[in-house]
Amino acid sequence: MGKRVEDLIILANRQINQGFFLLEAKSLIGLPVILPGQFLQVRVDNAPQTFLRRPLSVHDVNYERDSVSLLVQVLGEGTRMLSGLKPGDTLNVIYPLGNSFTLPGKGERVMLAGGGCGMAPLLYLGRKARECGAEVSVALGFRNSSRILDFSEFRKIGEVFIATEDGTEGTRGFITDIPAFRESNWDRIYCCGPEPMMKSIAKAAGERDIFCEVSLENLMACGIGACLCCVVNTSEGHVCTCTEGPVFNIRTLLW
Amino acid sequence: MVDLSVKIGKLVLKNPVMTASGTFGYGAEFDDFFDVSSLGAIIVKGTTFEPREGNPYPRMAETPSGMLNAVGLQNKGIDYFETKIYPVISRYETNVIVNVNGSNIDDYVQLTKRIEKLENIPAIELNISCPNVKMGGMAFGTNTVSAREVIRAVRDVYSRTLIVKLSPNVTNIAEFGVIAQEEGADAVSLINTLLGMAIDIKERRPKLSTVTGGLSGPAVKPVALRMVWQTAKAVSIPVIGIGGIMNADDAVEFILAGASAVQVGTASFINPVTASEVVKGIAEYLQLNGFHSPGDIVGNIKI
Structure with missing residues (x-):
């Protein structure tokens, strides 16, 4: 399943509480298959204070509208700027990234x-x-x-x-x-x-x-397993949260 | 017609653009985004003889126009590299270069000997400048005596192209370039990261588990450019420019300062296609300005 860099188009940006907002962004070329638990690396504006991308998890997916929803908390300069996005604005992302939750069986x-x-x-x-x-x-x-x-x-x-x-x-x-x-x-x-x-x-x-x-939501630089910054300590040693995770079975974590 | 090819030691690169070690994994991480073989070379993650777990998390902090890292050479060692990684990266139709690290001279030498046996690795980049390991690394590259010793020891056992990666954490980097040249290195690459620090004022704690780490990104570019210029004037072997290159214009600046080739590093974290865009942009610049090859503009500034 291929990762890609793409400019998504903002369909909606709704504040849902003080400091929290819900973005809906559309793919003009059609969404790739996105698994639950995967995330996007979102580019803010590359200004000095928001140099790196921000990892945001996929909150919801709507294949009919080719849109993904992102639930975001304003924590710093990057998320504050994202909170100001308006319908029609572009959102440059790398996605879909990471592994996914293991889905349950019938009746579980x-x-x-x-x-x-x-x-x-x-x-x-x-x-x-x-x-x-x-x-x-x-x-x-x-x-x-x-x-x-x-x-x-x-x-x-x-x-x-x-x-x-x-x-x-x-x-x-x-x-x-x-x-x-x-x-x-x-x-x-x-x-x-x-x-x-x-x-x-x-x-x-x-x-x-x-x-x-x-x-897990460890600090990341690349999001694609190249920089080795977002590591978590597991029974197999340090592994990247961005590629081996962000979803981990608790048995593998050294908690 | 523009011919982008350049020569570094015995290596012929189809273009002067490489990826900086530690920013491009083993190449495969970027396969989804572009044809990695279109680059002049890829320099893979820093490798050591024994496996290394690297430093504890957190090992990264975003800083204005850059980032600090303290990864600490996490890698699975040469045995794993030979059996698992080498067969995979051998498929790239470009130069794959290994960044070689050690805690002592014998480490460097033993690792180099193993890598020389790998037919599809035509060059090594000798890393005497990693700021994030307690033993070795930058300790070698910031002392003229030990720098000379390790370069000499590795040169003695390695007949292919030897690139020495220099530390900017010295008073006079050109001096280290001269030492590398005197000891038979085919090229020098610079700069590795600048030693830096960031503090979380809310927690009153360093942002990195190791307190200090290596600064990279556009924040270091003017310093890197100055160091490339100084070193290129002092040596006759090729200089490979590294430090905050985000686009082709930045790369052209380094070439004008005296670099024969460049490495794209941190930019690949933000835009994974950067290195490929830099190749195209350099060609366009040369074409537009009536030059035929990158060599026409190396060090070609009016002062």
Whole structure:
């Protein structure tokens, strides 16, 4: 499956909460096959402060419209500039990059666990998991109720459980405190979010011997396995997050 | 008609554009984007005799118009290179050059001997300038005595084209170019990365696990250009210019400063097709200005 450099066209840019926005970008030559968990390397404007590309995971794919959606949190100068994109603007990307989540089998019970903006790669995964005939549930964790991101699309693929650290909505605490997360016997848990959150979910899954994959977001330069900057320590030594990941089975990580 | 071919030692390059070691993997990472064989040469990832895990993460920090890296020569060693990588890169119809590293002179020599036996590797780039390893690397390339020793030892056991990659972290880089020439090197390439540092002020912590790392990208270009100019004036062997080349105009600047060929490095991370675009752009520049070959403009500036 070929990677390519392409100018996508912005179809929509919607702010979904303070500091979070959802971009939809269209391919004029037709989308390549994109697997759940893959990402794009997005060029900002190559100005001094935004010299490198920004890796952004694919939030959703719409083959009828040849568009990809990207859920982005404004964290620095690069994402701040991207937040100002308008319909019709171009977005230069390298894609599709990275490996993908391992899809579940028919009838399997899967849990998608997303922390904040970490829910980004889980929507497209959830849709694919449903197509595979899996039963999908979603657990999303946020700092407080005002930080909750629009999860209406997740509702269409399964039951959604919310946890907030201050208890202003849903379960007080973390995803690992949600009763459904703790009590059910999941066949698979897929996870993306801040590293401490992923580690605690990986620990919970490991203790119960549940298949668990996490999507990492290490700092990257190239995104195609050339620079060896984004490495993670695994049972096989240092491997590139951009090519061997971003999705890793927790058994291979030295957490 | 423009003839882009250039000669570096015994090597004939179809054009003066190579890829800088550590920025182009083993070539295959770029196969999806362009025909890698269209380049003058590809210099593959720095190789050591024994496998190296490299430095801990984080090993990269973005800086204004550039980046710092502290990868630390992560590679799987010469045994793996011979059995797994060499058969694959041998298919490229261009010069594949190995960047050779070591912790001591014997390392360099043993590795060089192994590589000389590989028929499809017509040259090595002797790296005495990596700033990211505790032993060897830059320690050799910033001291005139040890630089001479390691170049001499490698030259003694290697009969093909020997390129020596110089460190910019010295007071007078031309002096090292002269030493390389005196010890029989066929060419020098410069510059390797400049030693730099970045701090996360929120965490009050260095951004790199190793504290310091190598700066590359357009931020270093004026320094690199100056060093190429100084070295080219001091030596008669070919100089290969490296440092922040983002496009053909940058490459032409290096050639005008005295470089016989250039290497594209960090730019490949941002636009993987850069090296191929630089080849085209150099040809266009020569054509437009009535020159027939890159050699016509090497060091050809009015001062």
